[in-house]
Amino acid sequence: MHMSNAKVINKVLTANRLRNGETVYYTPAGEWVLYVSQARVATTQEEADELAKIGAAAYAANLVIDVAVIDVTPGAEKKPSHIRELIRATGPTVRADLNKPITPPKK
Amino acid sequence: MAVVDRAGPIADSWTRLADDQAPAAGATVIVSFARLKNEHNSLFSAAGKVGVEIAGDVKLEELEPFLPRLGLIVVRMNNMRDGRLFSIGRMLRENYKYAADMRAAGDLIPDQMLYLLRCGFTSFEVKDGFPIDSLRRSVAAYTHWYQRIANSATPVTELRHGAAHGGEP
Amino acid sequence: MYIYDKFDHAITSERVAEFSQQVTRRLAGELSEDQFRPLRLMNGLYLQLHAYMLRVAIPYGTLSTKQLRKLADIAKKYDRDYGHFTTRQNLQYNWIKLEQVPEILAELGSVEMHANQTSGNCIRNVTADQFAGVAGDEVEDPRIISEVIRQWSTFHPEFSFLPRKFKFAVTGAAKDRAAIQFHDIGIHIVKNDAGEIGYAVYVGGGMGRTPVVAPLIKPFVARHELLSYLEACLRVYNMHGRRDNIYKARIKILVRDLGPVEYARQVEEMWPLTRASGVDVPAAEVARIQAFFAPPVYETIKEPVAAFEESKKRDKAFANWVKNNVHPHKVPGYGAVTISLKPIGGIPGDASSAQMHQIADLSDKYSLGEVRVTHVQNLVLPNVKQADLFAVWQRLGEIGFAESNIGLITDIIACPGLDYCSLANARSIAIAQRLSEHFADVDRQHDIGSLQIKISGCINACGHHHAGHIGILGVDRAGQELYQLTLGGAGDETASIGTLIGPGFTSDDVVGAIDKVVETYRGLRQNAGETFIEAYRRVGPAPFKEALYGRR
């Protein structure tokens, strides 16, 4: 198969937890976690569609709301591409004291 | 589909009549407003009881001549957020003095029914599996209201100052 | 202050119990998100970028110190130790958990507060003049009729599912500090020729995508008929307002489409019907509420107050603060202090729990235990003796809120914008901070004089940019934050809508652009007394356009 024609994509599934509103990301292990760097990445349209389906099911199961599949940068960091999603992932830019890292802090 | 009132499920004796369907003699039927306007004489003489279904864009002046003879008005909204229902109910009760059964239909949730009751509705058409416990709890959520409205309880103002001060009619 | 009786308490606690049920049913999956959303919104709960946001009503902007302390304690216990005062005299918490909301509402109820109808397509919190009861130019304290409206609109069965949200503002003064003509209904308390108090009713104002200055629909409604008149206004809207397009659903569009004359006619036609239903409150009820707003006991003080005058002479910074932040009081020897929640480089309208506590303490000591919230996102100590002003100012310095900038260029309104708001296109707060730092110099601020900058992060215009002398609107241009400028807006009794001046500026360029606008004004004003808005109204946009974009 030739990959050269397919558009390069990097997408992750995000939502807010129904119970407490936290911004969360969907991991390869099927969990919803706080840090975007731990998210499962879709690199093909089929994988992205699959994420959207998982999101819809989690919404229907009343686990999360505001479900979206968003673009992230390639590589390990998985930084959300759009500024809105970047702020969602890391916290208000005007309150550094309340910011959240992209990767979980080391214990 | 089921019909409920504030206490829970009720028996529904009304049948819905398609516009090309003739009423059986003495039947209890719900017809469209268009049909009522065109065929009211024959309908009222053939059927036992006549009800009508209206929508949010109804002109109540057009409905007015039939009100004394109607046994049911169904007000249908396709969206639970369409609040025209509430104004229509109040006007029918307070201004047009309509006294028979008034039924709200559409995608309603139990929490809205309290307000609908306060605006003069008496029954609701709901989907099967409608949460009856929630309905019973919802309609009993409040003991007092600030507003004097349709058929709701004595407003707080009157409780505070006595009936003599309860506002002008 | 209005004090709840057993009925108010019962209604408030029954509401908490009801919402608690609704949350349980939502978490159990009995209610879907679509069904739950209108219910949570009517309890002030949004989902924002980072979490749920809870908007607490501060009816007509009046708070007791007990209530302010409760707001502080809730911020500490359930949120991240701060709150945000908004342009609608509400307080917002940004990091709320759905599961805890019933508990928070119960805490609010314990101090006679609530979050009822602070969102949703219903009648929202009634706002009023922050100097209610202390301003000299007042016909009547607007809080009396505002409380009447608050009760009437609370859980109104007919008007809880309107086409769109519905906002009231009331002023009792000649000078409009409540921006009434930018509300769905603005009420101006007036006296008729017979000396009776009544209400001039403006309908169909608003900001958002289609800014409109509300037309006068009825010059005089008698006090005992106001509620039935308002019900008629609302019912015409509920029946005929548009529900097919969210951007055309506000009452301003209905009034515009029908024309004010035809709308007024339909309301008149409806009025006998609402009057007949007996909704109007009896005089005894108005009198009962009025008694709660009786003026406090003031001391008899002779002006000038020597110590106060001396402090002003001695300390220029204090004199500046008095000039800008202290409003004349109707009682001699007193002043109404506006506490600036706009420290240089700070977040407009934010206060920490500790600061809220400190302000409550200050008010108990010096302002008869009352605090007001202004639509410009500041707080007010309404009853401070002139002799105490110096001490209050010093204490505010320690709290971090002594900036003497009320009405000046750094007294910026900014909505939460992209830092918090899920609808935003661009950041607002960050721009406000940089502008504030750029214009920090006190002497320069005073030289520039009265100038209101208002910033919204999207076309919803929560930051009132249309009504700013300089308005800033954040837009999204291909993923980049871009800022458009409007000039010439005003939210007072000379209400006007700002004009878009030209293409937008990047985040890097917007501060420089505002500086150019300001310098252009300084260059063309006729004298130091001609304010920015006066000068703009005299010369129009041309010189500013030229300064920003060059000759075309």
Ligand code: SF4
């Ligand atoms: S104006 Fe827009 S960005 Fe600002 S608070 Fe309102 S909705 Fe959010």
